[in-house]
Amino acid sequence: MTPGIIVAAPASGTGKTTVALGLMAAFRAQGLAVAPFKNGPDYIDPAFHAAATGRDSFNLDTWAMSRAQVAGLAGTAGGADLAIAEGSMGLYDGVAAAGESGIGSGADLAALTGWPVVLVLDVSGQAQSAAATALGFSRLRALPFAGVILNRVASPRHEALVRDGMAGAGIAVLGALPRRADMALPERHLGLVQAQEHGDLPARLAALADFVATHCDLPAIRAAAAGGIAGPQVAVRPPGQRIALARDAAFSFVYPHLLAGWRAAGAEILPFSPLADQSPDPSADVCWLPGGYPELHAGALAAADGFRSGLAGFAATRPVHGECGGYMALGAGLVAADGTRHRMAGLLGLETSFAARRMHLGYRLATLAAPLPGQAPGDRLRGHEFHYATILAQPDAALARVIDATGAAVAETGSRRGSVTGTFFHLIAPAGG
Incomplete structure (x- = not known):
C-alpha cells in the first residue's frame, strides 16, 4: 500500500x-x-x-x-x-x-x-x-x-x-x-x-x-506520509460498449474514475467535439454529453448545424444522455448571461438561463423512473450538482425522483423523451455499490 x-x-x-x-x-x-x-x-x-x-x-x-x-x-x-x-x-x-x-x-x-x-x-x-x-x-x-x-x-x-x-x-x-x-x-x-x-x-x-x-x-x-488502503476495484457498469463521448472546452466535466471504470469493463470511448461541429461516431451504441461550460460557448453550439443534425440522427435509434451542461445542450434553448437566447439541440424541451443566476450545489440521490444508459428503472444513483443555471422550463417527463443529502426533494429531476435523457447531477457511483 x-x-x-x-x-x-x-x-x-x-x-x-x-x-x-x-x-x-x-x-x-x-x-x-x-x-x-x-x-x-x-x-x-x-x-x-x-x-x-x-x-x-x-x-x-x-x-x-x-x-x-x-x-x-x-x-x-x-x-x-x-x-x-x-x-x-x-x-x-x-x-x-x-x-x-x-x-x-x-x-x-x-x-x-x-x-x-x-x-x-x-x-x-x-x-x-x-x-x-x-x-x-x-x-x-x-x-x-x-x-x-x-x-x-x-x-x-x-x-x-x-x-x-x-x-x-x-x-x-x-x-x-x-x-x-x-x-x-x-x-x-x-x-x-x-x-x-x-x-x-x-x-x-x-x-x-x-x-x-x-x-x-x-x-x-x-x-x-503513512497509511494507505488498497482493494480490488469495484466494477463500473458502462453505458454502452462503444461510447461516443463529447469532449472539448464546452464538455469536459467527467469523473476520471468513471472513464477508467468504463474502459476496465471493456468499453471503448470515442471522443468527438461539438464545438468543432462534429457528430457522434456512427459506430457507437450510446452517446454521452458530460457537463462543462456550454454557457461560455452557446453561440458556437447554436451554429454547429452538423453536430445538431448528427446528434438528432443518432438519437433516433440509440440512447443519448447529458449531464448538467450536457443536459442543457440537449434542451431547446439556453439564455446566456447577456440575455441572448441560443438554440440548443432540441432533443429535450429544457430551457435554461444564466441571465438570472442561481447557484445549485450539493449531493444528490436519484431513484430512476426510467432507464438511462447503463442503468435500469429503480436503480439508485449518487451524484453531485453544481451550476448557476435557472430552469425556465422542464416540460418532459421526469427521469428520476431526486433528493439532496438531507432527504429533501429537489426540483431538478432530470428529463426523458424517447431515447434521450438528461440530469443536472453528475453521476459518481450507484448507491449501495
Whole structure:
C-alpha cells in the first residue's frame, strides 16, 4: 500500500490547491512517482493534478462511494512512491447525514485511508494565535496529523512568531510560504479556469514546484506520509460498449474514475467535439454529453448545424444522455448571461438561463423512473450538482425522483423523451455499490 498525505485546510480559499499542486510537481521533479487524488466531487482540480504528476487523479468521495470503492481507487496508487490527496472545503466539512462511508469530508477520508493530514493555514493577520487553530484541527478527532504548512506569511519576523506559537502547541511546521499573488491560479464561477485553457501550464507548474520546494521541508513531508488502503476495484457498469463521448472546452466535466471504470469493463470511448461541429461516431451504441461550460460557448453550439443534425440522427435509434451542461445542450434553448437566447439541440424541451443566476450545489440521490444508459428503472444513483443555471422550463417527463443529502426533494429531476435523457447531477457511483 502506498503511503500518502492529505493536503487540507480550515476553509476554502486558504491556498490548499496551490500547495497540493506545488507538492505534487516538486516531488515529481525529484524523480518520485506521485499518485494524485481529490477528496469529494470536483472535476477541475483533477486535471491540474494529472498535469502536475503525469498520472490520472481519481476522486475519493465517502458520501457517494462505499469503503470498497474508495479502497479500490486508492489502490491505483500501487507502484507510486507517494500519494497526495487534495482536500475539499474545510477538513471537517461535509453534509449532515452520512452516505456510503462518511459525510464526504477530508477527515473521513483521512480516517479511512490512514493518510496523515497536512493542514494549510492562511496566517494573514495573526501570529501565535494560528497555533490555536492548528491545535483544534489536530485534536477534534483522532486523525493522523502530520503538521502544518503556513501560507501567506508576511515577513521573516511574522514567520518566527507563528512558528513560536506552533512550537508551544507541539505542532510541526512543514513549510512557510510567503505571500505571492502570482502563484495563484485564475478562477471563474465553478472554480479554477480549466487546465486545458492554460497554454503556459507547464511553466506555471514548474514555478510552483520551485516555490514550494524552496519554502517547504520536502524530506519531512515525505517522511510523514503513512497509511494507505488498497482493494480490488469495484466494477463500473458502462453505458454502452462503444461510447461516443463529447469532449472539448464546452464538455469536459467527467469523473476520471468513471472513464477508467468504463474502459476496465471493456468499453471503448470515442471522443468527438461539438464545438468543432462534429457528430457522434456512427459506430457507437450510446452517446454521452458530460457537463462543462456550454454557457461560455452557446453561440458556437447554436451554429454547429452538423453536430445538431448528427446528434438528432443518432438519437433516433440509440440512447443519448447529458449531464448538467450536457443536459442543457440537449434542451431547446439556453439564455446566456447577456440575455441572448441560443438554440440548443432540441432533443429535450429544457430551457435554461444564466441571465438570472442561481447557484445549485450539493449531493444528490436519484431513484430512476426510467432507464438511462447503463442503468435500469429503480436503480439508485449518487451524484453531485453544481451550476448557476435557472430552469425556465422542464416540460418532459421526469427521469428520476431526486433528493439532496438531507432527504429533501429537489426540483431538478432530470428529463426523458424517447431515447434521450438528461440530469443536472453528475453521476459518481450507484448507491449501495
